[in-house]
Amino acid sequence: MRTALVIGTGLIGTSAAQALASRGVHVHLADHDPAQARTAAALGAGTDEAPEGPVDLCVVAVPPAHVATTLADAMRRGVARGYLDVASVKGGPRRELEALGLDLSPYIGTHPMSGRERSGPLAATADLFEGRPWVLTPTRDTDTEVLNLALELVALCRAVPVVMDADAHDRAVALVSHMPHLVSSMVAARLEHAEESAVRLCGQGIRDVTRIAGSDPRMWIDILSANPGPVADLLSAVSADLDETVSALRSLQSSDEAKRGEGTTGIQEVLRRGNAGQVRVPGKHGAAPAAYDTVAVLISDQPGELARIFADAGAAGVNVEDVRIEHATGQQAGFVQLLVQPAAAPKLTAALRDRGWAMRQ
Known part of the structure; x- marks a missing residue:
């Protein structure tokens, strides 16, 4: 993939564009609000100038209700060799496209299982999809080249491809x-x-x-x-x-x-x-959840405190599997909960105590 067109420069579209652009793909950006596309371009997601000819892949990142009409318009204009959408539902948009009588061999429905509470291009980040599942819903009509382009997109965004039926995905x-x-x-x-x-x-x-x-x-x-x-x-x-x-x-x-x-x-x-x-919720790297021990440390609300505690854990030779922060109401302090392998908990506790950290039993 050398070129791409991303239609819709919200959180998902801009994040995907940033990931592609950072890995050498020439990305064009389009949005019903040109100012939003310009913002995405200013954030390093690509250019808001229209492509001069067909691109390799068109990524439609608009709300589900607008997916079918946006895709249909792009396909009729022949803007790309392959087309996909990233909407959070898959069955409905595909049925709408079928009802329009379009040739759907150059299209595949996809859904990256990643997001944030904030929306818009300013919330975007190129690493939004790293390690996250990215669902692909090919059918018997899907062209192999388009499936390969979708898989390349997922790889460039460093996500994990998961193939599902569209209606099973929606359930x-x-x-x-x-x-x-x-x-x-x-x-x-x-x-x-x-x-x-x-x-x-x-x-x-x-x-x-x-x-x-x-x-x-x-x-x-x-x-x-x-x-x-x-x-x-x-x-x-x-x-x-x-x-x-x-x-x-x-x-x-x-x-x-x-x-x-x-x-x-x-x-x-x-x-x-x-x-x-x-207990069925997948744990780290999508594996079965592990039983970690928690090492709780009192931490002040000062710049560099989190970095210092992670550095001290690293110096102790302990890998922190996960971290949670419990804020103390009305105080400039809280507890950092470091989740580690059970065998490492005593070692980490002793090391942090030696370095002056206040531990919660």
Whole structure:
């Protein structure tokens, strides 16, 4: 791949363009808002000048509702040898393209499983996709050359290709992305009118649960409008679980011992099922989640403190597998949780204590 055209210079389009440009591909940028394309160009994502002739690959990075019309226009103009989109749903746009009677051999639907709470070109980064799954949904009609171009794109963005059926993909993202986003938003909505004294007690748990609720509502309306059925089915199942959990909690209020026992059993069951589901979430490098030990260190809110603690861990010969930061409410300090292999935890604890760090037991 030597040339590419990216149509849509939001977070995903600009990030992909930056990754391609940084690896020697000449990237052209287009957007319904020319100012946004100019911003992306200024960030090193390519040029906002139109290509003089057909490019190797056209990447359509627009909301799901506009994918089919944007692709159809690009294909009719013959702007590229191959075409793909990066929308978060795959079945609907393809059926819309089929209804338009287009030859879909030069097209493949794709979806990079990566994003951020922020949107727009200013939120883009060339390493957004590194190590992340990038779903490809080829059909029997997909030209081999186009599949190879898509695989090259994934490789240049340093993502991991995953081949799926389009409708299976849509059911999967409803489960792991779309439904969780709505649930996160529902939990966060409880905070909107909560007492300030309650909100001040927010800890890492509520931050984890509500983090994705900070995303752009307009973007999510586009996404959910393109995949409403599977998301509604999942929320219906969650609703049934909620009803059973509410009933179990009410039973715990009963003066009847047998009723309280039923409530305890009900709560235990939902927590057990939660444990069973959580351990299936892939861990580092997509492998089965590992059981890491946590080394918690008190850290002040000063420049260079995180860099210093990582340097000290490296000097101790310990690889930090993951890291979490727990902020202390109302204080210029917090705890850094360093997740390490169990055998390395005592060594790291001793080394950091020797270097003057305050440890939390």
